Amino acid sequence: MKMAVKSMAIMITTIVSMCNAQTLSEDFKITSFDGHSLDQFGISIAISNRIVAVGSHQDDDNGLNSGSVYLYDIFTGKQLFKLLANDGAIHDNFGRHIAIDDGMVVVFGSNAVYLFDASTGIQISKLLVSGARAVAIDNGIVVIGAPRTDGGNGSLSGSVYLFDVLTGMQISRLIALEGSQGDLFGHSVAIENGVVAIGAVQDDDNGIDTGSAYLFDASTGTELFRLLAKDREAGDQFGVSISIDNGIVAIGASFDDDQGDFSGSAYLFDVSTGKQILKILPSDGAERVFFGGSIVVNNGNVAVGAYGNNGSAYLFNVSTGNQIAKLLASDGSDGDSFGISIDMDNGVVAIGAYRDDDDGTESGSAYLFSVPARCAADITGDGELDFKDVSAFLGSFLNEDPVADFNFDHEFNFFDVSAFLSAFATGCP
Numbered sequence: 001m002k003m004a005v006k007s008m009a010i011m012i013t014t015i016v017s018m019c020n021a022q023t024l025s026e027d028f029k030i031t032s033f034d035g036h037s038l039d040q041f042g043i044s045i046a047i048s049n050r051i052v053a054v055g056s057h058q059d060d061d062n063g064l065n066s067g068s069v070y071l072y073d074i075f076t077g078k079q080l081f082k083l084l085a086n087d088g089a090i091h092d093n094f095g096r097h098i099a100i101d102d103g104m105v106v107v108f109g110s111n112a113v114y115l116f117d118a119s120t121g122i123q124i125s126k127l128l129v130s131g132a133r134a135v136a137i138d139n140g141i142v143v144i145g146a147p148r149t150d151g152g153n154g155s156l157s158g159s160v161y162l163f164d165v166l167t168g169m170q171i172s173r174l175i176a177l178e179g180s181q182g183d184l185f186g187h188s189v190a191i192e193n194g195v196v197a198i199g200a201v202q203d204d205d206n207g208i209d210t211g212s213a214y215l216f217d218a219s220t221g222t223e224l225f226r227l228l229a230k231d232r233e234a235g236d237q238f239g240v241s242i243s244i245d246n247g248i249v250a251i252g253a254s255f256d257d258d259q260g261d262f263s264g265s266a267y268l269f270d271v272s273t274g275k276q277i278l279k280i281l282p283s284d285g286a287e288r289v290f291f292g293g294s295i296v297v298n299n300g301n302v303a304v305g306a307y308g309n310n311g312s313a314y315l316f317n318v319s320t321g322n323q324i325a326k327l328l329a330s331d332g333s334d335g336d337s338f339g340i341s342i343d344m345d346n347g348v349v350a351i352g353a354y355r356d357d358d359d360g361t362e363s364g365s366a367y368l369f370s371v372p373a374r375c376a377a378d379i380t381g382d383g384e385l386d387f388k389d390v391s392a393f394l395g396s397f398l399n400e401d402p403v404a405d406f407n408f409d410h411e412f413n414f415f416d417v418s419a420f421l422s423a424f425a426t427g428c429p
Contacts, residue, residue, distance in 0.1 A: 098135065377427075
């Protein structure tokens, strides 16, 4: 076996080629059919199945800055509906925060949250929550963050409310056990598989505005874990963005300074233990890009927005933390704030650029990207084909790890070696 492995390594040496982490441009760009200056279309974005929802919180259909939300087909870019609150009014900022799941669209506006049927565009209900800001939805439960309320821990300590989609009835009110005045608990919220993730962006655990996050059981309202970055520092604003999927919590800290002032960072935590798994930084981080200002984890990938400077977004492998791709708008320009909002589902990444000027100053736009398919021979998942993958394959092959079973016959022999060599020689897309 050792001789075979040595011979295989020599063979691979002759065909090594690089597959660098890609820079990707959008599949297509979306703008509203009736866009105007200062609409700020793209301030929020959400995607589920075939539908992408885009918020335009300063649209004026129901009065100055009353706001609206647009629904599009992700595969064609065709507009499906424009959503307006039945009682929309001046300065409601309807659409500042949105979420979508299982055919239901959740929209924040003023001190209320509205539910719409995505298939018809019809408003179903209105939920009244004082100080509402962030919204999320999953499996029939709506989560509403109210960070600027007195959650029982003092002014601006914050609280989070859970509602039943079908009945519109409040299920519970969540309050941080360790909360205190000014924490803004509920600044960001997410929910998946019965676990609610909540950001408290101005928690002062290790200095002013260090930030923290929490996990709660949606069915009981019980606090499960308090999440803290291992290298937390004052001003990081850990918890400014949050997402949860398949046992992983992704959290943004857009004011972290590892790569310069306000360069930003992101963290991954294990839902079952509350332990930090990885800290993520972009390959070309710089000051004032605010990496982590938006974040989403889905199906083994995490996408992170960095809306500063020209604006960008990045895609990473959840298991390794390795960067897969950098996402850029093909027509992006300084000040567009591309990356201010981000979401991902079924291999599509949706990104907002609310200060784009296609239909006038800060009319806004949104972009859709296809997530690159995983390269079979990229064993390490870092978006490159190199000797690290060779080494990883050799180790897996010797240990009869399923990763090295390249022909899926549950045996480990020359046929797996041949299949790996072929995939390695073909390279990444």
